[in-house]
Amino acid sequence: MITPVILAGGSGTRLWPVSRKSFPKQFANLLDGPSLFQRTVDRVIAPEFTEPTVITGEDYRFIAQKQMAEMQVACGVLIVEPEGRNTGPAVLTAALVHKDDPEKVLLVLPSDHQITDDPTFREVISKAARVAQKGMIVTLGIKPDHAATGYGYLRVEGGNDDALMISQFAEKPDAETAATMLQDGNWLWNSGMFLFRVDTVLKAFETHAPELIGPAEAAMALGEEDLGFTRLNAEAYKRCANISFDHAIMENLQECAALPLACGWSDLGSWQALKDIGDADAKGTVSVGNALAIDCEGSLLKSENPDVKLVGLGLKDVVAVATDDGILIADRSQSAQVGHVVETLRAEGAEQADGFKRCYRPWGYYETLSLGPRFQVKRIMVEPGAKLSLQSHVHRAEHWVVVNGSAKVTVNEDVKLLTENESTYIPLGAVHRLENPGKLPLHLIEVQSGCYLGEDDIIRYEDIYHRAEVA
Template sequence: MAHKLYPVILCGGSGTRLWPMSRKSYPKQFVSMFGKESLLQSTVRRFAGAGFEPPLMLSNNAFRFLVGDQLAQLDAGPSKIVIEPSMRNTAPAIAAAAVILAKQDPDALILVAPSDHVIEDEAAFQTAVNVAADAAAKGAFVTFGIRPTRPETGFGYIELDAAPDGNVPTALPFEKFVEKPDEKAAEKMVASGRYLWNSGMFMFSANAVLAAFEKHAPAVLDVVKLAVKNGAEDLDFFRMSPDYDRADNISFDYAIMENVSGVTVPLDSGWNDLGSWKTVWQEADKDDDGVALGDTATAIDCENTLLQSRGDQVQIVGIGLKNIVAIAMRDAVLVADMDQVQSVKQAVEHLKSINAPQAEEFPKCHRPWGWYETLALGDRFQVKNIMVKPGAQLSLQSHVHRSEHWVVVAGTANVTVDDRVDLLTENQSVYIPLGAVHRLENPGKVDLHLIEVQTGSYLGEDDIIRYEDIYARV
């Protein structure tokens, strides 16, 4: 690769189309859909080759430690994690990345990519990236258009002047972006050969995109510049200032791409945005009957069906199913006709309306020090399984409404309770009285696992008074 590319990975979204496996507190980019790596990790690895600079990650405050933790698992090298104070769509996010990278390298070629897409043919993708880089180096605004394999109503489209000639990627001028069509319109568009799916990936130079913002969206650029100028380093993150909240909530397509002379590079690389459970089924390995199974799933006399569960203790069995998606988790189960999975969002909205925690909360809650999950919950008690990573520690804290009892089941724990510090090992326990100032730390080299039993009049996570915290959450 002749050009030096700066990947910008957008990883702050919180979609619900793959509920219950993807939820607001733990969206799909952090989930391992295929294999061991998450979609975010696969995206980062895709841009880890020669010619790529370390990625700039754009996320929000809720996911900052998740992003950092998944990058650390990859050992991906240094990267910059930029925190958006609020979600303001892709135009402000991309403007922020351009402002930051232009200070580092005014001639930087920026490759913007979502963090939750699947690309099967990495070689074909790399070829398309090289073509796009040549065009972007000359000042072009490049988008990647996916050659459609079916009349899809869940994607936006890019209209070309004429059908692409052959399968060799070339930067082609395009007429316009087209919103998600209905089924009849999608069939006509695909049959014409002049339409590509809009992948949401872009490439341009930092100088060119900043000039375009200056001309077509100056208000967005002014606010973003102020948010970057007034931002501050926070541990391993760069946190933009709250000025960012005043940026227009507008997509990059609308703000910039529809106002410049852009080109598109047709891409045939097994791309999928995993926008529904049907697309997950399409990407999954299937048997001769079209059945895709997770490791803890069994199918008997089924056709064109996706069965998955998460958790070794949850076995899912399908009998005589046709065209069905069934996803089982410890706290929620989805069963849907394959052709109706776009309605999952409506189901989530209903769960929110009845205040069901499953609508947004993931059963395993991730924290910078590890994770916890609730095993049992009653009127005045809660039982949790807690994991603390080696070298990690919880904040020095106290509670107003509850007491706690910790039992170590694996590893070692340094426990502070008021003025006393004890080292606990497997099968040892400690009691934390209501109001006591306490802290939990893992001084060992293996994960610490413990069972926590809470008792009290209120057991919410907001019943925490922090006095010290190595993760700057005080």
């Protein structure tokens, strides 16, 4: 049996404005249907795989849990990193979780890649697992079909019928070098997918990155089980170096293997990559969501908002992506540079750099509908059975109007049930709580008024999600 280890803690910016720090691409709706994270989980639902181990960040733990629940898939272990330290510490932590079963084979998978041929993927994984079982660390290399400059490369040489031996790792090349690599025929793209036995990889860390072991073991030992998560200790984990598994381990091994994989793979690392896998019209333009292309050539048009019609007229080699609060228009050749856009927005203090109008919480979400100097209007959705923390505010009062579902409302000592078109008032300083006792999502409108309306004006007295110390 193979245990998948799904890495889901990244906060990618290369697909802004759809992917942002508060809701990154692995969980976003980039393609029709399930998220990339859900597609990754579904890919390893087969008899040869155990329940997956998922590693994600503090901000995404409830998102990952909810998306797996939507699939009705159980998670073997869900590890929460207090902060991202790259793939090296993440892989080591996963191995430590399973150290009591040293011969177990782990399959490390990024959660934000697209694969279209799952049967071929599983077939190659089975072959790679047999090589890993013999004590070899194995990576999957993608057979290149063009001279890509956005991937790392592996040079491979003859091995046996099961695997090729890696003789060289190369960083992302320039266009001329990539063309030479493609013509050479002995290079594969580095996919970031690995297989190994637990004891094999732990020995590799002891040899090549021993400085990571102490902090990772301490983070595990001092961590805690919380609401179905394994939360790593923050003080210990931040002592781990920020280093990739490739740099910490793979590039230092005397022997490591690769299996070529041709399965419709893409890391979806740019809008160009999304265009490449989309359904293009006769002129090579891909339209996604609420978008319309008129006489466009070689372009990508995508609108996330059903109320915003994105229309392209006479465009050539353009990427145009619209969300509720952000629009990207770029030359297609520059689509890999979108990360610089986010850096510029952060420098300007723009909220759109990292966050959306809709903010997800363990209990549901809220979104701002209108904001003024002393007022804010929000739409709030609470999942069935969920409840917000017991809290109060120092600077604002609130008025709640239920528009769909039922709400159990606590205001000081008063507890009452509200249904559609009913409302309640929460005075400034009142201790209050909102719950959804029903079986359907609760939707309400919240009107805030006061001198300060920031999200940090919350004093929590009780929180079932353990998000912060309570008063």
